[in-house]
Amino acid sequence: MERGELSLFALNSSRDFGEKIARELGISLEDHEERDFEDGEHKTRPLVSVRGCDVFVVQSLYSDPQQSVNDKLCRLLFFIGALKDASAGRVTAVIPYLAYARKDRKTKSRDPVTTRYVAALFEAVGVDRVLTMDVHNLAAYQNAFRCPTDHLEANLLFVQWLAPRLQKDNVVAVSPDAGGVKRVDRFREVLGKVFEQNIPTAFMEKQRSEGVVSGEALVGEVKDKAAIIIDDLVSSGTTLARAAAACRDKGAKQVFAAVTHGIYVGDASTVLADKALENVLATDTIPPFRLDPSLLGSKVIVLEAAPLFAKAIERIHVGGSLVELADN
Numbered sequence: 001m002e003r004g005e006l007s008l009f010a011l012n013s014s015r016d017f018g019e020k021i022a023r024e025l026g027i028s029l030e031d032h033e034e035r036d037f038e039d040g041e042h043k044t045r046p047l048v049s050v051r052g053c054d055v056f057v058v059q060s061l062y063s064d065p066q067q068s069v070n071d072k073l074c075r076l077l078f079f080i081g082a083l084k085d086a087s088a089g090r091v092t093a094v095i096p097y098l099a100y101a102r103k104d105r106k107t108k109s110r111d112p113v114t115t116r117y118v119a120a121l122f123e124a125v126g127v128d129r130v131l132t133m134d135v136h137n138l139a140a141y142q143n144a145f146r147c148p149t150d151h152l153e154a155n156l157l158f159v160q161w162l163a164p165r166l167q168k169d170n171v172v173a174v175s176p177d178a179g180g181v182k183r184v185d186r187f188r189e190v191l192g193k194v195f196e197q198n199i200p201t202a203f204m205e206k207q208r209s210e211g212v213v214s215g216e217a218l219v220g221e222v223k224d225k226a227a228i229i230i231d232d233l234v235s236s237g238t239t240l241a242r243a244a245a246a247c248r249d250k251g252a253k254q255v256f257a258a259v260t261h262g263i264y265v266g267d268a269s270t271v272l273a274d275k276a277l278e279n280v281l282a283t284d285t286i287p288p289f290r291l292d293p294s295l296l297g298s299k300v301i302v303l304e305a306a307p308l309f310a311k312a313i314e315r316i317h318v319g320g321s322l323v324e325l326a327d328n
């Protein structure tokens with residue numbers, strides 16, 4: 001199918017990320033208006049024609065001091081609706097961090113399945129495609145949407161930073177809970193291609209009830225190895241700290257953490273400063289505005305995800321393969 005001209009928008013709260021993508025693509029962000037009214041309502045509209053265009057809209061869904069996650073979600077939904085009403089040929093929501101992805105199943109009676117409800121909202125405004133990175137549960141994400149979905153992984157970014165700093169014969173990939181084993185398997189595949197060997201794995205026992213985390217057992221051999229803890233996000237940091245301490249107790253000589261989304265709430269700055277962790281790698285899908293600035297660049301390393309999103313957008317636009325992008 002012939003595709004219209006590529007048009008890239010970024011809503012104001014994600015403009016910095018959008019500008020990085022635009023530079024990688026060699027284009028400029030399109031102009032739009034976001035107007036706030038005194039009663040708290042708002043409107044967002046494109047200021048250029050999008051008729052027949054292949055439109056990509058960047059908005060990362062996290063709360064900050066200016067806007068809540070719900071504010072950002074509504075603005076994105078309303079803007080997609082406005083684009084469809086303006087006869088855009090196709091609209092892809094580019095969501096570096098997808099909110100509400102952690103509530104993907106009922107864990108208690110009458111629990112909401114929020115992932116599915118968010119998907120229904122996007123479909124209601126006519127979105128044609130969704131692109132995001134490292135959701136909490138890939139199967140739940142893919143099943144929640146009826147429109148095409150694309151999913152990027154930060155593994156390539158992590159491996160590019162870690163590989164030159166590791167001895168390939170002494171590495172183990174660690175999941176902080178049994179549910180993350182598939183994510184760790186994917187990471188070790190990527191690292192294994194670089195090191196040309198199989199990377200062993202380990203995982204932590206973990207139970208969570210009403211916000212309280214328990215479970216101390218570590219399954220797998222980490223003694224005298226560099227342990228790399230893999231997770232989709234870091235919130236308060238307690239899960240990472242608990243896994244790092246367990247690895248050290250079992251004789252790991254180094255412990256790194258590689259997490260895609262850095263939320264950093266509560267005492268995260270204090271928790272992540274723990275000496276058990278060598279470094280925490282995270283991407284810029286969420287700016288580290290809550291984190292103690294003294295940790296940035298020393299303890300916490302922020303990796304740019306925009307180049308990967310730019311490559312994905314380019315491939316989606318021309319009908320290329322995102323599988324090849326992930327494998328390479």
